[in-house]
Each structure stands twice: as C-alpha cells, then as structure tokens.
Amino acid sequence: MFKSGILYFFCIGSLLTPQVHSEQKAICDIWEEDIPVMAHLAVAMDGTVLLFREQREKKRIEVKRSKDGGVSWSEYKAVGNRIKIEDDMSDDGRYKGDHVGWTELANVTVDENTGDVMVFGAGLKPVEFLYRSKDHGLTWAKEKIEIKPDKNGWYATTYCCDPGITIQHGKHKGRLLMPSQVFVGPVNSDGSRVYLNKGQNRKYFGKRYSNALYSDDGGKTWLHSEPFPIFGTSEPSLCELNNGTIYYNARTHFRKGNKQVGHSLDSGETWVKAKEDDELFDGPPDEYGCKGAVVKMPNKEKDIILFSAPGRRDKRDDITIHLSMDGGESWPTKRILKVGPGNYTWMAVGRKGTPSQGMIYLVSNKDWMARFNLDWVLGKK
Template identity: 35%
Template sequence: MNSKTLLLLAFISGPLIPQVFSAEGQLSSFQGEAKFAIEGIYGKGRQPNVVVAMDGTVLATFVSGEALLVRRSEDGGKTWGAPIILGKYKHIFSGGGVTVDETSGGIFVFAEKYRWPANPPPPTVYQSGDHGRTWQVQETVIHPTKSGHRLTMHMAEHGITLRRGKHKGRLLRPARFYGKTGDRRENFPKMYNIAIYSDDGGKTWFPSSPFPVMGTGEGCVAELSDGRIYYDSRRHWDPPGSKYDRSMRWHAWSDDGGVTWKEPAISKVLPDGARGSIGGGSGCMAGLVRLPVKDRDILLYSSCDSQGGDRKDVSVWASFDGAKTWPVKRRVYKGP
C-alpha cells in the first residue's frame, strides 16, 4: 500500500494496554466511551505492519526509502520512540508478516531484497528478544513446497501464535508463490497464497498446502476460539467466464493448525480493496485481526472500499460470529 504517511488507526475504549499483557481477556476491555484517533508516525514510504509485543509495547514497522524501520510505543500509541533501523539497502522490502511469538516473547520481522518483478532471494529475518528494543539477524530456514517452489514473504498481514489444541504455540504467517519468473501477468493463473508455520520458535518454517484458489496473493490469518483458522485472501486473477463478483475477497479454513486449507468461498460482503484497480479482484492488501477476547470471535477486517481505481475510503468491517456475517462497517479515512 503506497502511503505518504503511516496512519495508526485505533479504536480506543477504556485503558489502552494493561500493565501485564494477557493473550486473551474480557470483552469489558473494549467497552466504554468510544474514542477514535489518527496519528502520522512516519513520513513518505510504504509497507506498514503493526503488532503488540508481549509486554504491551506497540510496534510499527515501515519501509522509508532504502531503510526498514520500527518504532515503539510503551503507552498505547500516545508517544513513540525514535525510529530504529533494522536494515538498509537498495530494494529492501518488508511487506508485512511481522510475527510475535507469544510463548517466548520473540518478535520476527521478514525483509527481502525485492527487485520487481523478479522473485526475491530468501528473506533476512530480524529477531528481537526484548520487545523490540534491540534486534539481530537470525539464521532461519524456510523450506520450499513439495513442488520445489521457493516462497516469498511479500505483502501479507501479520503472523499469529496458535493458542489452542495440539498445535498450541505454533507460529503461523501468510506467504505466497508468484510463479517461476516472478510477479508477471502471465504468471497470474499459476500464483497462489500459502502459509508457513514454525514449531521451534521461528528458527525453521514449513509450508502449508496452497490456498485452494489459484491467482491469489496477499493473505491474512486469524485463529478462532474453536481452534479453526480463517484465511482471507486477495485474488489477482479469475478464470475466463467467471460469473461471481470478482471485486470481493476469498477465504478458506483450516482445522489442522494451518497445514491444509479447505472450503474456499468468495465473500458477499468484504471487498478486495479499490475495485477498479488493476482489474477485478486486484484491489489492495487488507488487514485482519481477532480481538483477544476469551471465548468470543470478534474479527476486524480493513481495506479500501472505493468503486474506482483510487485507494481511498479506508473502512473497517466487524464480525461478531467468526466471519459468518459482517454487520458493521465504518469508514475511518477518506483520502487516498
């Protein structure tokens, strides 16, 4: 997403962050007097990602020029520390996927030397063990698929730690395959979304099965209270003669900890961003998060909602039943 300013969009109700972070709490933490704030914390650049460390520190990553940056806030976004440079080199790219390990407290940021449209080399993984104060490069293995496809981390929402079932503690984040020659239109029918997962604290990652719809990319994942995982995806290509509304998002489900995906379907509510951008179904990268409320499946989805090609009318949709319905929508930012 191109942006002159990283906008931190926050729905705030009650205390921003408790002194001791708990993975899941009560609904009352999100109830009370409604407040909304927008604050620019970076200048010109793109590729933002926002996560919360295990001590409650908010971390916002961003690429500005040839530098991958992170800023920290220890008071829920009221004030921010100076930018920390994680990496600086030509063609640096960090299109999301920041992952917090809720078991160890470690944080992982993935960066690639991406010279579009060619496939990038394997990513550099920056790791922090002190809630984002200091960082170091971690030696990391990301295995290819059974077909030998080497995956890219380019443009994805943040990763998650699974909290339930026999895979509790597993790290899971979206990834993708562009095609053997990269992000080129002739590869659109061959590209697909996927996920990678780690059971050793982020040192080694394995690929899931592909997202069960071709032409997809730029995904988001969320674990529900019953342990199922919801995968929401952008789609760049549709088979000729498709009768559905190509401007809407796709989703699929996993009940085995993100190893396989099934039941693909197209949303009747959630748009795929700017509907006239690039082509049907190729609107914009989106955001997805499940509120950390015990035994409740409240999801927030965010993306552009413009009818034309401009990436504007940034909106948030809310689901209170684990993505079955999305009854609430609010526009939070009008401009491109």
C-alpha cells in the first residue's frame, strides 16, 4: 500500500529453514537461530557467511559458517574466550552473573586488503586484543593490538556497534574503519576516568558520544576520530559511498526524535553535516532509542543503503528494512521483514562471484535470522 509518500511492503512467511532458490528472484527466508545474547554477522572474502554469538555460560565467543550462501551451516565452534575485566556493562544493577566482569562480543571487521576476519572484545572501554582468522573464519588466533586514546583522553569501545569497513576510495584507500562509542563518566581528581553505561541514574547519557576507530596498519594500531558532533549518541553504523564520503548513523540515548546522521570527507577522521534524520526514527522506547544496522549494496552507479530497525514506536518489534537509493538522503521504501520481537539487528552483504552474491543477511538478538535480496525489498516477484 502507499501512504505518506512511502512504499510499505510486508514479508509473508513463517520461521523456516533457508531454502535453495534455483533462479534469481525475490528471496526472503527467515529461520530460528539460537542467540543467547549478542550476535554479529560478516561475509568473508570467499563468500563464507559467518554468524557469531556470545556464549556467556561457557565464557567464549563462537562462530558458525555457511559456504553455500546461507542454505546450510556448520556447527558452532569456538573463536576464543571472553576475558576477565573490571567493567560492569550493567552498572545500574540490571543484570547479574555472566554479564558482569567479562569482555563482550564487540565489533567484527573483514579486512578486504588481506581477507583477514577480526573479532574484537570490549567492556565499557576497549581491551587491547582481537581474534584474527586468516582462513575465512575456519581457525582463529589471539593477538595484541594498541588503541590510542582520543583527544579528550577517553577510549572508545565497539560494543553494540555495527561492523567495520575497508575504505575503497581516496588517499586512505585500504584503511580499516570501525564505528565506536565512548561511555563517558566522571573524571577523578587524580585524572583517572570512570566509564559509565547506565550508572548514576543515567546522568552522563548526554555527555557520551560516538566516533570511529581507524587503522592504517592492518589492525595492529587504532586511532580515534574526532567525536561525532552530536553528543548523547551511541551504537553507530557507517558505510562508504561511491565518492568516498562516509555515511554515519547513530542512536540517541537521552531525547525523543530520529536517528542522528552525518558524513566524513576524510575517511572517518572528522565529521560534518551532523543532523537529525528526517525519516529514520530512533527506535522504541521513543525517549531511549534502539540500535539499528546499516549496509551499502555493491553498486557503482547508485549509493544503495539498507537500514534495519524496529518498526514500532511502542516496543522493539516488527523489524523493518528501509531502502535509500541516494546515500541516505531519502528513504522512500520500507518493508517489514518479520512481525513480532526484533530488538537489535546486524546485517551483512554477500560477495560477488560467490554463492552469497546479491544476498543481505540479518540477525536479530531475539533468536532469529534472515536472508533476503534487493528484489524482495523492492516488492518484486
């Protein structure tokens, strides 16, 4: 149906196993997936689809792989252990047990220069290690990294942020760029810093900020971008447009309204044109927001971006796919992917010349996963 200048479509179907499709057509498969807490998605350079999850009781990160575009999957296997830390991600006392005092599954980034897949752990501040795979997610090795503080003396974390990208254009071609956020808290008299999530009655929500981490040496050393100009933001996403501009999209924690968006003209070092988006609302509850996900389709003629988030303002249900054909300037098409619980989502796009080509993969931390293509988003048969 047509309403207010926006095309609405709906996905019809139940939770099934992924299907084999004999010819290219509109595809939308949704199936149940055991996601205990957080998940992440990536598509390796050889087209292997990688689904990551956090196993808190076993205190480890796990991955399973699909080499046929998401039709069949391996069993989960360990990437590496979670690490004991002092942070309490639920510093308002909401959660107990395995949520407290251990690194969380953070960012996943594919280095498109080398094919390496990197998995990061984090707390309220980063931990200086990652797990790296040099064989498309089959085996993993832990390695130490260095993260420099930002200009304000804070350290960003990639917890609950979207995957990183490899810059394809300009003088920083090959740079790794990850969306990140800073959990700002009080600064003590001795200069030490307290990182806060929801602690102290959320009084620091308005001071926290989003930014990005970037590496020009293959992930060994990471530097901070300038803070995103709109403070109170978190859980960002980003992608690179065809002209090299970085599109940035962030959640707001302390006010009603829509997503905060902006651009970088220098491969993620500084931000311009920061504003509230005219169309993409921040997610329920309306004063608090919800993480969304952003991916760009591999199209050299148009800047085709997809955005996923809950479609309702009263609760985190009805995950909806929004489509922009102009790099996020407008979002004329949206389609409900799945009615019912959805919450946080992550997306990844298939690789050309592999069984994953043309597919968009989405995982929800409400125990389901989907794969679909652009024809489905556009309402084609």
